[in-house]
Amino acid sequence: MTRLIVLIYVCLSFAPIARADDRLVRLAAPAELVESGFLKHLLPRFSLKTQVRVQIVSAGQMHDIALGPDGTPVFTGSDVTWHLLVLAPQHPGVQRFTKWLDSEVGQRTITSYAPDEVQMFTLPQDTGAVVADLQFTGDAVEGRAVSRQMCGRCHVVTQTERMNAIGSTPSFFVLRTLGNWADRFQAFYVLNPHPSFTQVEGVTAPFAQNRPPPIVPIEITLDQLEAILAYVAGLEPADLGAPLQHQ
Known part of the structure; x- marks a missing residue:
């Protein structure tokens, strides 16, 4: 019995421990993008679907992802293509965010931002592809x-x-x-x-x-x-x- 207790203790000691910040992703973004209001449109919708919160951090602060000129192109607006640079590829929240951005729902969220009924962003090299409607699975x-x-x-x-x-x-x-x-x-x-x-x-x-x-x-x-x-x-x-x- 004693050996069994010791074995369980050893197994638990080496079990992976969930990170406290798995559901928090830190995003660095230029002031012009933040001030456009686009991120206030985009990020809450991602959190709604995934329960992962994205926190915008100031320049120079530690971050997991960044929007800017480097990385994978994700959307285009005002003749500028914005890229997503992933600095923490193993972060579960980052993985969910990048997957969501590339999904039909994420792409629809990007293209649906239209203050004053004017569409602000398109997909990179957008050819007018139709994105699926949102589906709500709640009760x-x-x-x-x-x-x-x-x-x-x-x-x-x-x-x-x-x-x-x-x-x-x-x-x-x-x-x-x-x-x-x-x-x-x-x-x-x-x-x-x-x-x-x-x-x-x-x-x-x-x-x-x-x-x-x-x-x-x-x-x-x-x-x-x-x-x-x-x-x-x-x-x-x-x-x-x-x-x-x-x-």
Whole structure:
């Protein structure tokens, strides 16, 4: 019996230990790319699918990947082709990020960034290939319940609760008419006013101590957000009688 205990102890001693930062990838990117807003569009969608958080670091800080002139071309914008340079190829989070960027979903995310309805980035040597639509695998029933609990205080989220929301906020049915509704829902927590009172587990940074949320905060997981997306995907868009004009 003693020998068996010793053997188990030895095996456990040599077992691989999961790195604490396997779900954190540090990205170095030029200021012009950060200021374009593109990374705020791209990175939350990657985190949603993988639960791996990408942290943008300042120049000179230690990083796992970098966007710039060196590496593998990943997207093109303003006559500049941006490359991804991998400095930690064995990092599990880096491997998931590079695989996701090269996937149909990742490529669609890149090409769908269109502030003011103007597409900002294309794929390198893009020939207009069609990228597959996003598929949401969450539980739509759970998504309805989470939407009522967390979003219903401001938005109309079901047909039977039209009097329980703030009149100035669009309903889920109106939002569903937008061509980029999925993008908006996937990254709602970076769109004002949500950042001031929303926390997404494993994605958003904690609230600053000197800037507490102005209302009771929303605390949500990525699985719950995926469930909301599945619920909204099944909603019938509102009949507005004409294309919705939005900013």
